[in-house]
Amino acid sequence: MxxxxxxxxxxxxxxxxxxxxxxxxxxxxxxxxxxxxxxxxxxxxxxxxxxxxxxLEFLNERFTRKIAAIDADDPTTRLFALLDVACPDDEADDSDMFQTAMLELTAQAPYETGYRDRLREFETYLTGEFESVLRTGIDAGVFDDGVDPERTAEFLLTTINGTQTRRAAVGHDAAEMRQMIYDYVETTVVSDESPRRTEVHAE
Amino acid sequence: MxxxxxxxxxxxxxxxxxxxxxxxxxxxxxxxxxxxxxxxxxxxxxxxxxxxxxxLEFLNERFTRKIAAIDADDPTTRLFALLDVACPDDEADDSDMFQTAMLELTAQAPYETGYRDRLREFETYLTGEFESVLRTGIDAGVFDDGVDPERTAEFLLTTINGTQTRRAAVGHDAAEMRQMIYDYVETTVVSDESPRRTEVHAE
Missing domain, CATH: 1.10.10.60 (Homeodomain-like)
Structure with missing residues (x-):
């Protein structure tokens, strides 16, 4: 085709x-x-x-392209840019209906190997990206060196999944939940000594 | 009846x-x-x-009874007991299938007012319980006074939702995700000065 x-x-x-x-x-x-x-x-x-x-393959490819287009060298900016792409605060009219459809499709993943494999690919890719930026930030001294990159990446993915489920199922405010993920990152990941912290906070 | x-x-x-x-x-x-x-x-x-x-009403009532049965005065023990009930690490044989069914039902909530209202009741009740124990702990000086009880309660609910979605949809390990929620609570909620911290950590 x-x-x-x-x-x-x-x-x-x-x-x-x-x-x-x-x-x-x-x-x-x-x-x-x-x-x-x-x-x-x-x-x-x-x-x-x-x-x-x-x-789902098409969505994964589109997502990968959006991530590749992120133009940020410093780890803090890159981490927040990743969160922006992974947890969009979309105000488009059709967006709620699309989120609802995606939750229905996700709920069919246990029955449909093809869906499950694509969702897993997406999760593996995104946790890999989070892990990589977390390691870079720790090495550069801008992220707290007590942070476990692998576990933190998984935790971020869990919070993003929860945000999408609650948004679609009970209509919980996505922007508010995204702000809580940002707060979590600022409190537990970004080092107190990092010069970027106040800058990002003010954005 | x-x-x-x-x-x-x-x-x-x-x-x-x-x-x-x-x-x-x-x-x-x-x-x-x-x-x-x-x-x-x-x-x-x-x-x-x-x-x-x-x-769903039956599940909500059963959940409320389990919460009421928690016999813990000190806020840290109570907070972890609430997490245990809200995010069970169930190894029962039927449990994966039940979680799958519940995710499907949740995905129908946007179309079914009856489901949505019961899920919202559950969320309101659980965030209320989290908020209440967080306030008690802050007042008692065992939780960090920088913690916002309302936002933290919502964040915990989001992580619990994410855990359930990922467990059912892609088979992600629930025990591992629950441990990450515990780590989050220990790192950001429980005060460094709290005598309970080491005790809970060692459990």
Whole structure:
């Protein structure tokens, strides 16, 4: 399949999920959001689940590109930039519906190996990025040397997962929860001696 | 409906969720786990969703009783006991399947007001308990007085939600994540001067 077709179908899938949620989503709904017909979708994908596995790959790739685009040398700025990308404070109209659809899809991961593997890839990638910036910051003396990079990276991922679940399920304020993750990082990760601390705090 | 009937049906619902998960669960599956017939269930409940709203109420009540049974005066012991109840490290065979079913149910909360209201009640109750023990500990001088009880309670709830989501969706180790929540509490909440700190750490 040509790259622009894949790209078009993935954007169509995003719009269809925003409109219909996960459970009731059909191949027709996705086709309706694209210039392709339902038969073309069935030619390229074995069904809705197969298409959604490709959609998760598409989201992982897009996420990786956003991380790669972060232009920050110093560890504190880079750590907060990672948090911004991983825990976006998105005010787009369709965003709540999309978060709801993603929670439904996540809840199907125990039954769908394809979903679970893609979600695990995402988690492994993101914890790796957190770990790496934490090690760099500790070595540079701007992060507290009592911080365990591996455990802290896992803890950050857990708090991000919790933020997404509570936002979608009970409508808890995402911006407020993100601020608490920032506070946690400032209190327990960023060294008291770091010159960046006050700067970041003031942003 | 007599209390023992309700109780029997709620335990039957628990077993049926452990066996069948949420999506494919039927009123017949629940009846099969009880001494009642399907018609009796339909007489008392409008359907699966109505029955599951009662099941969430049953879980909330059971949780409230467990919290009420905590016999600990000092704030540090009480805070860790609350975490034990809220984030159980359950090794029961059916437990993974139940967590999966609960994540599916949670993912339906945006569509089901009855689910959402019960989940919110649970969150409000639990954050209230966390807030209360945090205030008591700060007043008693055993918790750091820089701790914001309201925000810390919300942060703990977010980490507990994240633990449950990651456990069910990608099979991440719950005991490891719970230990990270303990570490967070010991590092940021329990005051360095508290005599309980070493004691709890050694447990």
């Amino acid at each position: 040509p790259e622009e077709t894949t790209d078009e179908l993935m954007h169509a899938t995003y719009r269809a999920l925003c409109k219909h949620g996960y459970a009731s989503l059909t191949m027709r709904d996705i086709a309706d959001e694209s210039s392709k017909c339902k038969a073309t979708l069935h030619y390229h994908f074995d069904g809705k689940r197969d298409l959604l596995v490709s959609f | 007599p209390e023992e009937t309700t109780d029997e049906l709620m335990h039957a619902t628990y077993r049926a969720l452990c066996k069948h998960g949420y999506a494919s669960l039927t009123m017949r599956d629940i009846a099969d786990e009880s001494s009642k017939c399907k018609a009796t269930l339909h007489y008392h409940f409008d359907g699966k969703r109505d029955l599951l709203v009662s099941f």
